[in-house]
Amino acid sequence: MDLNFLIKTAASALAIALLVALAAWARIARLTPSLDEAAVRDILAFEFPGVQAASIWISEDGHGAIVRVSDEAFIVYRIGDSYVARSAPWALLAKAEPKNGAIDLRLADADAPRARFKLGEGAVWPPAFEAAA
Amino acid sequence: MTFDPVTLATPFFILLVIAEILAAKFAKTRTNYEARDTATSLAMGLGSTVAGVLIGGLVAGVTLWVYQHRVFTIPMTAVWAWLAIFFLEDLTYYGFHRLSHERRFWWAAHVNHHSSQHYNLSTALRQTWTGGINGTWLLWMPLAFLGFPPTMIAIEKGVSLVYQFWIHTEAIKRLPAPIEAVFNTPSHHRVHHARNPRYLDRNYAGILIIWDRMFGSFEPERDEEPPRYGIVKNLGDFNIVRVAFHEWIGIGRDLTQARSLRDVLGYVFGPPGWRPDGEGTTSEDLRRAWRERVGKGSQSST
Numbered sequence: 001m002d003l004n005f006l007i008k009t010a011a012s013a014l015a016i017a018l019l020v021a022l023a024a025w026a027r028i029a030r031l032t033p034s035l036d037e038a039a040v041r042d043i044l045a046f047e048f049p050g051v052q053a054a055s056i057w058i059s060e061d062g063h064g065a066i067v068r069v070s071d072e073a074f075i076v077y078r079i080g081d082s083y084v085a086r087s088a089p090w091a092l093l094a095k096a097e098p099k100n101g102a103i104d105l106r107l108a109d110a111d112a113p114r115a116r117f118k119l120g121e122g123a124v125w126p127p128a129f130e131a132a133a
Numbered sequence: 134m135t136f137d138p139v140t141l142a143t144p145f146f147i148l149l150v151i152a153e154i155l156a157a158k159f160a161k162t163r164t165n166y167e168a169r170d171t172a173t174s175l176a177m178g179l180g181s182t183v184a185g186v187l188i189g190g191l192v193a194g195v196t197l198w199v200y201q202h203r204v205f206t207i208p209m210t211a212v213w214a215w216l217a218i219f220f221l222e223d224l225t226y227y228g229f230h231r232l233s234h235e236r237r238f239w240w241a242a243h244v245n246h247h248s249s250q251h252y253n254l255s256t257a258l259r260q261t262w263t264g265g266i267n268g269t270w271l272l273w274m275p276l277a278f279l280g281f282p283p284t285m286i287a288i289e290k291g292v293s294l295v296y297q298f299w300i301h302t303e304a305i306k307r308l309p310a311p312i313e314a315v316f317n318t319p320s321h322h323r324v325h326h327a328r329n330p331r332y333l334d335r336n337y338a339g340i341l342i343i344w345d346r347m348f349g350s351f352e353p354e355r356d357e358e359p360p361r362y363g364i365v366k367n368l369g370d371f372n373i374v375r376v377a378f379h380e381w382i383g384i385g386r387d388l389t390q391a392r393s394l395r396d397v398l399g400y401v402f403g404p405p406g407w408r409p410d411g412e413g414t415t416s417e418d419l420r421r422a423w424r425e426r427v428g429k430g431s432q433s434s435t
Contacts, residue, residue, distance in 0.1 A: 005186065009179065015147055016175040019255070022151060024168035026158040046361065049426060077369075080167040082250035084367045110382045112369025 029081035034062020043076050047085035057127040060101075060120040066093065068129040075105070077115045084112055094126045138291035146298055150254045153304060162304040164253055169371045171255045176373050177245055178258030188265030196274065196283040205280035215289075218281050219340075222273070222289040226339035229272045231350065234334050234416075240405045241380035242267045248376050250363040252326050257301035262377040293339045297322075307354075317342045320354045327360030328367075330423035333416040365406065365414060380405075 033039075040056050044067060051074055053067040064077035073090045076083050088107055096103050098119055105115040119125060157164035207214045233243035242263040249256045264270075276286050300322040308318050317338040325336040335352035338345050345351035354360065368375060387400040396409045406414040 009183065012179050012182070016172070016179060019147065019150055019154075019175060020168055020172045022154050023166040023171040023255075026154050026166060028154065028157040028165055029167040030165045049422070079367075079370060080169050080250075081165065082167075082170075082363070082367070084369050086366070086369075107369075109366075109369070110386065111366055111375070111379050114369065 032078060032081045034058075035065050035076070035078075036062075040065040040067070040076060043083055043085060044074060047076070048074050048087065055129050057129070059117040060123070061118040064115065064117040066117070066127065075115055077117070084115075086112055086115070096125070098123075098125045136288060138288060138295045142295045142298070146254070146258065149299065153254050153302060156304060163306075164302065164304050165251060166253055166255065167251060170249055170251050171253075173371045173373055173376060174249055174251075174255040174259035177262070177376060178260050180262050180373070180377065181260035181264075184262045184265055188270075192265070192270045193283065195271075196277050196286065199274045199277040200280075200283050203278055203280040207280040207282070207285075209282050209285050214281070214285070218276065218285055218289045219292075221276060221279075221281075222286065222293060223338075223340050224344060225272055225276065226290075226293055227337050227344040227348070229269050230337040230339065231348075232272075233269065234337065235404055236402055237380070237384060237405045237407070238401050239267055239269060241384060242269070244364060244380045244405075245376045247326060247364050248368050250361075250367055252301060252303055252323060252360070252362045254298065254301050256326070256362075257298045259376075263381065296340045301326075313342075315341060315343060321345075321351075323360045323362075324352050324354050326362050328363050328365055329358060329361055330416075330419045331355075331358060332360060333365075333419060365416075365419065 035058050037056050037058075040058065041053065043065075044051055044053060051067065051069055053069070053074075055067075057066045059065065064075065066076075067074040068090055071090050073088050073093045074085065075088060075093075076085045078084075086107060086109060088105070092107075093103075093105065096105055101119055101121075103117045103119060103125060105117070107113055107115060153162075153164055154166055156162045157166065207217075230243075233239040242261045245261055246256075246259050249259055273286055273290065277283055297317070300317055300319045302319050303323065305319040307313060307320050308316075312318060313320065317336070317340055321336045321338065321342050324332045325338075327333075332352055335350055336342065336345050337350055342351065368379065384401060388397060391397045391400055392409075399407050399409060404415040404417070406416070406418065
């Protein structure tokens with residue numbers, strides 16, 4: 001690679017840093033209030049149409065939610081100002097150990113290998129769910 | 134080469150991103166930027182430039198070799214030649230883009246462009262790192278074989294890339310009907326970036342939307358169904374290595390489960406989401422399931 005290319009690349013990297021700083025300063029990310037049941041149901045309806053959640057567990061910080069249907073769990077968690085949804089065997093969640101006030105799930109998914117849910121003080125893990133209708 | 138549209142346009146790309154951010158901040162246009170998402174998109178763009186340099190010599194060499202075996206000699210100075218390459222390159226782009234969505238081997242290189250859940254000008258720069266190695270550049274070789282000079286092809290490809298930058302925005306709602314009828318616009322391309330089943334694998338156009346209208350892949354943006362951006366299974370973090378390679382890794386993982394040649398071919402060259410048991414989530418599977426849910430009332434309006 002020649003010097004000209006290296007200079008161009010370095011200038012591009014600097015421009016990227018400035019644009020990212022501008023985007024952070026502008027504070028124009030989507031509004032992402034803490035999840036509530038209605039918001040979770042809306043996300044689930046799009047991500048997992050047909051899944052009927054009898055009850056929903058929402059993490060302490062409102063950034064994540066879990067629904068259990070039989071032996072399967074449907075999880076939603078925040079990334080930046082958006083949400084990611086995945087399904088996982090309920091057994092995976094059930095055997096997870098709370099650590100430092102959170103559950104750190106290791107998913108068998110190269111696209112989304114990790115999901116973290118904050119637990120409230122004295123929260124019981126795994127959460128109990130009402131039976132689906 | 135002395136004239137490179139992309140290099141010339143790069144300062145304007147930066148200025149337009151700044152303008153879009155400031156417009157969202159002060160004029161309250163319908164645009165969102167999330168800093169880490171923006172960083173990922175722009176870093177992918179820079180990485181793509183580096184990858185392009187690494188593979189550029191091979192592409193140029195092969196193009197030149199094909200041109201040396203051309204059928205005709207098309208002059209760069211003729212207006213008709215530029216008109217012809219405008220349409221032919223745009224049609225080639227349509228084919229490349231459709232292939233890049235409908236077959237996993239090529240989707241693996243293109244998926245990163247769709248991996249943001251945002252749709253803004255920085256998303257336009259979220260470009261592939263692996264597009265050179267899957268050989269889609271060969272699709273442009275017939276133009277060289279016909280007799281279009283390699284420089285002319287490179288310039289027209291650059292023009293197409295520059296055109297496609299500004300359409301990655303939510304700040305422009307709809308353009309006048311004659312423009313929407315002929316050209317790829319922000320509205321048409323929002324549909325292309327959407328993951329709503331109705332919108333999946335639609336509007337592959339580069340500059341002209343006429344190809345989608347001709348080949349049955351056109352879908353208009355509907356006010357009652359705002360696009361939800363991203364991919365069918367959105368990525369769980371902003372790691373650029375994951376953005377660049379996750380589908381390739383997915384192919385590798387699936388191949389370890391393959392039990393026959395059919396499985397191997399399906400996992401590599403089938404549509405994204407294909408599974409041997411038919412229980413996959415291809416775009417057509419998702420669209421079919423959606424149609425069943427919404428009923429025939431909605432089908433008749435598609």
